Amino acid sequence: MGILQRMSMIFRAKADRALDRAEDPRETLDYSYNKQRELLVKVRRGVADVATSRKRIEVQLSQLTSQADKLQEQAQRALSLGREDLAREALTRRSGLETQMGDLQTQHDALRAEEEKLTLAAQRLQAKVEAFRTKKETIKASYTAAEAQTRIGEAFSGISEEMSDVGMAVQRAEDKTAAMQARAGAIDELLASGALDDPTGIAKDDITAELDRLASTSDVELELARMKRELTADTEEAPQALEAQPDAAEQASAEPVVEAQTQPRREEGRA
C-alpha cells in the first residue's frame, strides 16, 4: 500500500474512533460541532499570532534599515575627515546588519506565506462547520439513533479529517512563530543594548562619538586659523589706518571713521 493511502487511513481511523465512542451518534454531532467551533477560534487566533510576529519583524527591519543608512553616512563622513579606519569600521558593521536583514526578510516572507495559508484554512473550516451544522440539524430532526449512524458517516469523517489537518497546521504555525519570537527577542535585545546603536538617536555610538570629536577638533582648528588670519590682517591694516587718520582717536566725528561705522551710530554722531 502506498504512502498516500496509509496517510488517509490514519486520518480516517481517528474519525472512526471518535464516532465509535458515542452511544448515541446524535450526541456525537453536537459534541463534534462544539469542537469544530473551538478549533475555528483557535485557527483565527493562530492567524492573529502569525500577523503579530510578522509585524514585529517589519518594525525590526525598518530599525535595522535606518541603522544601516546611518552607518553608511558615518562612513562617508569619516572618509571626508580622512579617517579611513573609521569608515572601514562603519562599513563592516553595516555589512553585518545586512546579513541580519536578509535573514529577517526570509523569516518575514515565510510568516506571510503561513498567514495566507492559515487564513485560507480558517475560511475553509468555517464553510465546512456551517455545512456540518445544517446536516447535523437535519439528521437530528429526521432520524433515529440507528439511522443517524449510517447517515452521518461521510459528513462526520469529512469534517473530522479537516479538523485533524487544520489542527496540525495551527500547531505548525505556532511552532514556527514561537521559534521566530525567540529570534526576534534576541534582535530586540541587541537593538536595546546599543550594539546596533540606539534607534532613537539619543545615545551616541562609538563611531559617532569619534566623528563628533574629530569634527569639534577640526572646528577648533578652523576657528584658531581664522582668528590667526584676522590678527595678521589687523596688524597689517592698523599702521595704514593710523597713517590715514593720525588723530582718529581724538576726533570722533572725523569723516572716514564715521563712514566705517554703522548707520545708527552715524545718526547718533550727527545729533
Added chain:
Amino acid sequence: MIVRIMGEGQLEIDDSQLPELNALDEALSAAIESGDDAEFRSALSALLAAVRSRGTRVADDVLVDSDLVLPYEEAHIDEVRELLSGEGLIPG
C-alpha cells in the same frame, strides 16, 4: 478520487490519473525507506505538482473524506515518518 494536500485542502482527481500518482507514490515510499532527504524532497515536490496541476479544488462547504493524503510542502522526512508510525501528530 479525493486527494488532500495537508494544510492546503482537498482536490478531486480523475481516476485515470491513478497510475501516474501510484508511480510517484512509489518513488516517495522508496525515498522514505532510504531516508535520503533530498530524494524525498524531489519525490514529494513531483507528487504535489502532479496533484495540483491535475486536480480541481473541492468546494469549501463539501464534507467528504479523502482517498489519498499528501504531506504538506515543507514536511521533513522525519515528520512524515512520525505521521505514518502512529497518530501521535494528529491532535485530539
